[in-house]
Amino acid sequence: MSVVSDTIDWLTDPINRTGPDGFVNRTVEHLGYTAETIAIAAVIAIPIGLWIGHTGRFRSAAVAITGAFRALPTLGLLILIVLFLGIGLTPTLIALTVLAIPPLLAGAYSGLESVDRQTIDAARAMGMTEMQILRKVEVPLALPIIVGGLRSAVLQVVATATVAAYVGLGGLGRYLIDGQAISDYAQMAGGSVLVILLALVLDGLFAGLQGAATGRRPKKQPTTA
Amino acid sequence: MSWFLDNFDYVRELFVRHAWISVLSTLIGFAFALPVGWFANEHPRLRGASVFIVAILYTIPSIAMFILLPGLLGTPILSVSNVVVALAIYAAAVMVRSVTDAFGSVSPAVLDAASAAGFSRAQRVFRVELPLAGPVLLAGLRVVSVSTVSMLSVASLIGVSNLGSLFTDGFRRDFLTEIVVGIVAIVVLAVALDLLINLVGRLLMPWASAQQTPRARISLARGSRA
Amino acid sequence: MIEYRSIGKTFADGTEAVGDFSLVLPSRTTTVFVGSSGCGKTTLLRMVNRMVDPSKGQVLVDDVDIATRNKVELRRSIGYVMQHAGLLPHRKVIDNVATVLRLNGVDKKEARDRSYAVLETVGLDSSLATKYPSQLSGGQQQRVGVARGLVSDPNILLMDEPFGAVDPIVREELQAELLRLQRDLDKTIVFVTHDIDEAFLLGDQVVILKKGGEVAQVGSPADILAAPADDFVRSFVGIDKGSRTLHVEQRDGVDVVVDGTGKATGVLEAR
Structure with missing residues (x-):
């Protein structure tokens, strides 16, 4: 199949690897957008999510807002912000942050909700302050779900950061947009493969992190009195 | 506003198109995920494998899927069928997991009681397991329908027309109104489908009133992608 | 000494858990609140460490x-x-026990040492110290719970149905253990249960509660049995069912103790 061999040729041609337009550089750009987005979204969403989960307040509002954010098409939002602010990194970061907030927020509050109420009651009865309960009991126990939210957010952002290229930025999306403009299927397919590989690597990384967060405690109960 | 009124027929046409592509993709994905998820729940060892495959499929960015599929399916890149297949793959990928969770959430004691009461294997699946898994299935379907509606708009980048075309067109013409109309239309469609699924759920499962179980809430954290 | 002065508690949703309650709990004794669910016993207990604040x-x-x-x-x-x-x-387990010490600023080494000591006090093998709670049986977990309550050597120990979730045999063991501990440690214990037998076994002072924290009777087990205040108490402690009214019957020259239902429960020995 020539499509496949063309794609392999594109991926293995050293010309495509180096330089400002090479995929090493594009991958770094792509990772940069992802990391910045996740950092901003986490700073916003995780404290709010923890607060909602800890206090149980505004939960239905949080569910409604995450639902609404989810329905917003990132592409449309991005273009809208670009028309307001002009071409640049900021619109992309804002649009991707809106995308990343729902899973992070939901991960944080549903993680805290999953913690046994009785454990929290016991911690309070022992004389932990609310902050200590959050730090020493709720967050450690909710960590697998919080990291799960983070994983989901990273995956979505890394996949969607391709749209940044549409509004003139770099990243791996460049190959998809440029390739489409000149009907260079090999370039588009090659770019796609790179995005998939990057997504898989990151997902694997976070799966490991999630496993580490879950795996410290044994789950089985070999009960003998 | 006047642009919207002038182009009402055009927007309506895109809306209808967007709606049927989303619904069709979601339904195909659901039809695929239901038996696979059920089977995965019955066979715990397959569970891990299915979750893994699904996770890999899910990492594929939608635009990459839209571009790569024609090469694999041999369909022209501008064909709608290739977009439907791509979206159905995502829908199935997300739902296999939630279907597995849904069947897993049915209490073994209830199943035991059903068998004891004389339900045959097949009767038990259709009359006990499926209805009891219903609320979680529904929650999964709602998440997927919203993300499918949103994801479809990306297909406009490769030239398949839908409400996302309003974004690409508006960007080319530097025309704000068109983009706002596109966003509003997509949100309206997503909300409408969500309400519709919820309504169907209420009609089919009056006992559950479609409330979210804790399990469903946690799987929501896994999210969707636009 | 713990003293309740005209306590009342109405929760935010309007339920009145306790109407008007006054009582003195003497130091170094065990007071047991006993009653059916909804009598406000847990609410009363949780007022002592301000897990619940009284409305009045x-x-x-x-x-x-x-x-x-x-x-x-x-x-x-x-x-x-x-x-x-x-x-x-x-x-x-060990870190669970040490938690309160660490919260109180005791350094790590000392906290561990004291925790190991208290694990021994409650009869747990030190090999269990490095296990996680889910790896322990229900009875062992409960012992860890008691160890955690005792580790900072508090004057007051609050126990909210601590043995309610373990099987009867383990429960008896734990009850015996608590009696032994109390002989050695002399704490002021507030104990909540719905089981009158447990209340009589453990309590120096037993408080029988009706709905809304209304006191049906307060006294030592012997006082209550000797003079039940009313029909509610009589029924609650089981006098009307006959299992508490014992009499002696002669069998081949031995005094056999028989309850009101005619069931033999033991023999009477001369003191």
Whole structure:
């Protein structure tokens, strides 16, 4: 199949690897957008999510807002912000942050909700302050779900950061947009493969992190009195 | 506003198109995920494998899927069928997991009681397991329908027309109104489908009133992608 | 000494858990609140460490109104043991026990040493110290819960149906263990249960509660049996069913003790 061999040729041609337009550089750009987005979204969403989960307040509002954010098409939002602010990194970061907030927020509050109420009651009865309960009991126990939210957010952002290229930025999306403009299927397919590989690597990384967060405690109960 | 009124027929046409592509993709994905998820729940060892495959499929960015599929399916890149297949793959990928969770959430004691009461294997699946898994299935379907509606708009980048075309067109013409109309239309469609699924759920499962179980809430954290 | 002064508690949803309740709990004794669910016994218990604040009235510990004390510090100075032990699932047994000490600023080494010592006091093998709570049996978890309540050597120990979730045989063991501990340690224990036998077994002072924290009778087990205040108490302690009214019958020259239902329960020996 020539499509496949063309794609392999594109991926293995050293010309495509180096330089400002090479995929090493594009991958770094792509990772940069992802990391910045996740950092901003986490700073916003995780404290709010923890607060909602800890206090149980505004939960239905949080569910409604995450639902609404989810329905917003990132592409449309991005273009809208670009028309307001002009071409640049900021619109992309804002649009991707809106995308990343729902899973992070939901991960944080549903993680805290999953913690046994009785454990929290016991911690309070022992004389932990609310902050200590959050730090020493709720967050450690909710960590697998919080990291799960983070994983989901990273995956979505890394996949969607391709749209940044549409509004003139770099990243791996460049190959998809440029390739489409000149009907260079090999370039588009090659770019796609790179995005998939990057997504898989990151997902694997976070799966490991999630496993580490879950795996410290044994789950089985070999009960003998 | 006047642009919207002038182009009402055009927007309506895109809306209808967007709606049927989303619904069709979601339904195909659901039809695929239901038996696979059920089977995965019955066979715990397959569970891990299915979750893994699904996770890999899910990492594929939608635009990459839209571009790569024609090469694999041999369909022209501008064909709608290739977009439907791509979206159905995502829908199935997300739902296999939630279907597995849904069947897993049915209490073994209830199943035991059903068998004891004389339900045959097949009767038990259709009359006990499926209805009891219903609320979680529904929650999964709602998440997927919203993300499918949103994801479809990306297909406009490769030239398949839908409400996302309003974004690409508006960007080319530097025309704000068109983009706002596109966003509003997509949100309206997503909300409408969500309400519709919820309504169907209420009609089919009056006992559950479609409330979210804790399990469903946690799987929501896994999210969707636009 | 713990003193309740005209305590009342109405929760935010309008339910009145306690109407008007006054009582003195003497130091170094065990007071048991016993009653059916909804009698407010747990609410009364949780007022002592301000897990619940009364809507009216005062709770005094050693003549100090605890409303004037910082909640968190108060809780750290009072031991608390609850049903299902309430252990932190992500910490090892030893760290669970050491938690309160660490909260009180005791350094890590000393906290560990004291925790090992108290594990021994409650009859747990030190090999269990590095296990996680889920790896222990229900009875062992409950012992860890007691150890955690005792570790900072508090004057007051609150126990909320601590043995309610373990099987009867383990429950008897734990009850015996608690009696032994109390002989050695001399704490002021507030104990909540719905089981009258447990109340009579453990309590120096037994408080039988009706709905809404209304006191049906207060007294030692012997006082209550000797003079039940009313039909409610008579029925609650089981006098009307006959299992508490014993008499002696002669069998081949031996005094056999028989209850009201005609069932032999033991033999009478000369003192």
